[in-house]
């Protein structure tokens with residue numbers, strides 16, 4: 001994969017996620033308005049609506065996190081370091097960049113980080 005192809009992948013993803021984020025924000029705004037406006041008569045229903053709101057919020061957060069990662073990746077790309085692992089300076093594999101174009105670590109370092117995070 002070359003830098004240009006990767007950049008167009010990232011840009012596309014970025015556009016798609018930005019669109020997703022604004023529609024989720026709208027949903028969240030209208031849902032929470034509806035939620036607070038309603039009289040507290042149906043406890044069970046309210047609980048499930050609260051859960052639904054939680055889900056929207058967490059989805060929104062993960063979209064924002066991914067967007068931040070994509071921005072970082074585009075910065076690295078512009079600096080000419082699109083497939084260099086931040087940890088070991090090794091090359092990030094093509095397969096990994098296809099699945100996760102914003103990856104900043106190679107598979108080995110990512111795995112190490114996750115293992116350290118778990119212990």
Ligand SMILES: [Zn+2]
Nearest residue numbers: 085088106109
């Ligand atoms: Zn590495």
